[in-house]
Amino acid sequence: xxxxxxxxxxxxxxxxxxxxxxxxxxxxxxxxxxxxxxxxxxxxxxxxxxxxxxxxxxxxxxxxxxxxxxxxxxxxxxxxxxxxxxxxxxxxxxxxxxxxxxxxxxxxxxxxxxxxxxxxxxxxxxxxxxxxxxxxxxxxxxxxxxxxxxxxxxxxxxxxxxxxxxxxxxxxxxxxxxxxxxxxxxxxxxxxxxxxxxxxxxxxxxxxxxxxxxxxxxxxxxxxxxxxxxxxxxxxxxxxxxxxxxxxxxxxxxxxxxxxxxxxxxxxxxxxxxxxxxxxxxxxxxxxxxxxxxxxxxxxxxxxxxxxxxxxxxxxxxxxxxxxxxxxxxxxxxxxxxxxxxxxxxxxxxxxxxxxxxxxxxxxxxxxxxxxxxxxxx
Amino acid sequence: xxxxxxxxxxxxxxxxxxxxxxxxxxxxxxxxxxxxxxxxxxxxxxxxxxxxxxxxxxxxxxxxxxxxxxxxxxxxxxxxxxxxxxxxxxxxxxxxxxxxxxxxxxxxxxxxxxxxxxxxxxxxxxxxxxxxxxxxxxxxxxxxxxxxxxxx
Numbered sequence: 001x002x003x004x005x006x007x008x009x010x011x012x013x014x015x016x017x018x019x020x021x022x023x024x025x026x027x028x029x030x031x032x033x034x035x036x037x038x039x040x041x042x043x044x045x046x047x048x049x050x051x052x053x054x055x056x057x058x059x060x061x062x063x064x065x066x067x068x069x070x071x072x073x074x075x076x077x078x079x080x081x082x083x084x085x086x087x088x089x090x091x092x093x094x095x096x097x098x099x100x101x102x103x104x105x106x107x108x109x110x111x112x113x114x115x116x117x118x119x120x121x122x123x124x125x126x127x128x129x130x131x132x133x134x135x136x137x138x139x140x141x142x143x144x145x146x147x148x149x150x151x152x153x154x155x156x157x158x159x160x161x162x163x164x165x166x167x168x169x170x171x172x173x174x175x176x177x178x179x180x181x182x183x184x185x186x187x188x189x190x191x192x193x194x195x196x197x198x199x200x201x202x203x204x205x206x207x208x209x210x211x212x213x214x215x216x217x218x219x220x221x222x223x224x225x226x227x228x229x230x231x232x233x234x235x236x237x238x239x240x241x242x243x244x245x246x247x248x249x250x251x252x253x254x255x256x257x258x259x260x261x262x263x264x265x266x267x268x269x270x271x272x273x274x275x276x277x278x279x280x281x282x283x284x285x286x287x288x289x290x291x292x293x294x295x296x297x298x299x300x301x302x303x304x305x306x307x308x309x310x311x312x313x314x315x316x317x318x319x320x321x322x323x324x325x326x327x328x329x330x331x332x333x334x335x336x337x338x339x340x341x342x343x344x345x346x347x348x349x350x351x352x353x354x355x356x357x358x359x360x361x362x363x364x365x366x367x368x369x370x371x372x373x374x375x376x377x378x
Numbered sequence: 379x380x381x382x383x384x385x386x387x388x389x390x391x392x393x394x395x396x397x398x399x400x401x402x403x404x405x406x407x408x409x410x411x412x413x414x415x416x417x418x419x420x421x422x423x424x425x426x427x428x429x430x431x432x433x434x435x436x437x438x439x440x441x442x443x444x445x446x447x448x449x450x451x452x453x454x455x456x457x458x459x460x461x462x463x464x465x466x467x468x469x470x471x472x473x474x475x476x477x478x479x480x481x482x483x484x485x486x487x488x489x490x491x492x493x494x495x496x497x498x499x500x501x502x503x504x505x506x507x508x509x510x511x512x513x514x515x516x517x518x519x520x521x522x523x524x525x526x527x528x529x530x
Contacts, residue, residue: 054506062517224430224452227480310401323433340433348483377506
């Protein structure tokens with residue numbers, strides 16, 4: 001179906017004579033989904049970037065109002081599908097906060113392990129896809145080689161490769177696969193053997209660096225004001241790692257660093273994600289031999305009822321801060337639920353950083369913001 | 379600042395504000411007409427410096443709407459929640475997109491989903507819904523769409 005759009009609708013900057021208005025998307029390979037950008041150009045210089053959203057808006061917030069506290073978690077895998085585990089985790093934490101359930105130690109470790117594997121898988125896909133946007137096709141295959149291993153590990157334990165739905169209120173759905181530890185150790189070996197290729201292929205490539213450096217500069221003040229989180233904010237040296245600032249599960253007992261870069265440009269955001277993968281590996285190495293024995297799920301009632309009140313949890317997904325806000329009236333379904341998605345805020349800064357740059361650099365900026373469209377539309 | 383210190387400080391700034399401590403963070407209830415002044419003070423006061431608006435949303439309580447602003451300070455790491463009651467039939471509140479730029483997109487979302495009119499908003503248009511959308515606001519409790527909505 002065609003969607004009629006009133007293209008020139010932002011009254012603040014209206015196109016002058018000689019300006020060119022072009023549509024990027026909704027079906028454009030560089031937008032990674034169905035993002036529609038209306039760009040006003042003067043020659044090759046960007047005057048304005050205006051996102052038109054809603055092509056895959058499923059109104060998850062409305063849907064969740066009629067689902068029970070066990071059911072709604074499954075829908076959230078479809079928001080940021082690359083961080084499906086972490087979305088589920090945020091929802092499970094929020095329900096547990098309302099029920100005041102203590103999660104067994106084994107389940108906590110499993111959750112963190114899964115979160116970090118997901119984070120690596122997400123960054124791998126981002127790395128391959130971003131290099132492809134800039135015209136390099138080989139990195140995509142390299143990234144998928146490692147990501148495939150993680151997907152296989154997920155499939156063994158959770159039964160699914162992308163939308164895992166493994167977290168339930170009180171713990172995880174089932175115990176780990178007997179081969180889990182062995183497979184993860186194999187993956188760590190593979191990762192360490194191959195990761196230098198990433199730097200040799202892309203990071204140290206002078207052509208790549210020229211396309212990334214001083215492109216899309218974002219100042220720390222703007223990053224905070226626009227509500228940017230995750231690697232986007234940390235590239236501008238804004239400390240925003242929820243795992244460090246408001247630790248959940250066992251993150252306060254683990255040794256890892258919050259990665260910060262001071263550049264504020266696309267290259268800084270790129271480096272953050274590369275370095276974050278190393279940190280995730282560090283976390284996995286600390287945990288993989290120390291998974292405590294015991295229950296993988298706390299005992300909860302069959303029908304969950306949250307007490308009357310409001311509950312908010314924040315977790316760090318691969319893209320930034322995900323907030324889950326549940327308003328309960330004491331029933332079996334939420335009265336209102338709001339997902340504060342990282343992609344939505346990160347997208348809002350695109351117009352700000354793109355103004356005045358050349359159209360060719362737009363792809364580099366979009367790539368390093370790491371937009372996942374279902375996360376923005378919800 | 380702790381909850382108590384925040385409470386004293388905000389009561390100084392806005393004597394009309396009421397508080398409740400039911401949630402994880404301090405809840406501040408302010409009138410819609412006081413919101414803009416309060417928001418400016420919350421952001422600019424050096425001892426508060428709430429520079430990061432991490433969640434902006436609205437709740438339909440059937441009798442009234444309630445705007446909910448979650449604020450955080452990147453300097454002191456304290457959080458508060460500000461709530462403001464709005465009329466169901468003519469919901470209006472001042473925009474805060476000049477204070478926190480992230481509010482611009484979030485307010486557009488609330489505008490189309492709940493029909494809240496943000497006064498002085500620089501660019502109040504539909505963001506997610508298709509242009510030319512007519513009818514009620516989807517996230518309101520009385521919204522019914524026989525064609526597109528699947529009852530679960």
